[in-house]
Amino acid sequence: MIRFENLSKTYWVRNRHKVVIDNLNLTLPTGKSLGLLGRNGAGKSTLLQIISGAQKPTTGRVLTDGSISWPVGLASSFHKDMTGAQNVRFVARIYGVDSDELVEFVRHFAELGDHFFMPFSTYSSGMRSRITFGTVMGIRFDTYLVDEVTSVGDASFRRKSRAVFLDRVKNASAIMVSHNMGELRDFCDAGVVLNDGKIEYFDDIEDAIEVHEKRMAQS
Structure with a gap:
């Protein structure tokens, strides 16, 4: 409610x-x-x-x-100088979920390859959307x-996103x-x-x- x-x-x-x-x-x-x-x-x-x-x-x-x-798509929820993985781990601690499990879920879901371990400021808008969507979907x-x-x-990623949502x-x-x-x-x-x-x-x-x-x- x-x-x-x-x-x-x-x-x-x-x-x-x-x-x-x-x-x-x-x-x-x-x-x-x-x-x-x-x-x-x-x-x-x-x-x-x-x-x-x-x-x-x-x-x-x-x-x-x-x-x-938080609103999926609000990229400002991630720190620009931290890597994608560091941001996800930080979010996990805030919401009290297992950080290793969330990082592993998002790494596979977002399909960013090595970019997952690069600073968030280097991401394109599409990459930012992938990781923020994956992070939210990884938390119940x-x-x-x-x-x-x-x-x-x-198309493949959109199907996966719709299925998990x-x-x-x-x-x-x-x-x-x-x-x-x-x-x-x-x-x-x-x-x-x-x-x-x-x-x-x-x-x-x-x-x-x-x-x-x-x-x-x-x-």
Whole structure:
């Protein structure tokens, strides 16, 4: 369960407050894979970061009764001067999981070869996505936050990524941001649409996609 209580986020932009999240009050259900939709700049990534604790809300709070991953795709969660292996080992210690097991899982999953033992700053964006996705998938969370990364790599790697993600959400929840409606249909059974700082929940992902696409067409 994830619950928003009077949740707001504003930024100071050009001498005025820009509201990105506007007083949300909503409980997201347990055991659902949710697609998070909204136009560019609607605040989807900001909301994921607030849910994970990577950003603080301006007002209100997020309550949960389970563990939540950091947003997959948030490359800033890794230190640029540490190697991929060192970063993974550090994450393992933070989350209290076996560091050797996690390092071995990510090494095989990410398929980076010797780059796994090179500084993170030398990685391409695709390599960073591979290792961050692999690290999150190597830890058992109650809710996974995924931000536009399951399409990284060649066809073989994408199949592997989808397979491990589907395996994880058999016993967990997920919130996924993607501009690929087919991907959302593959992974998600319900949806939430973020628009003008407000959020709407739909028990069927098709209903969420329909509302989102109508708004995009109007704009």
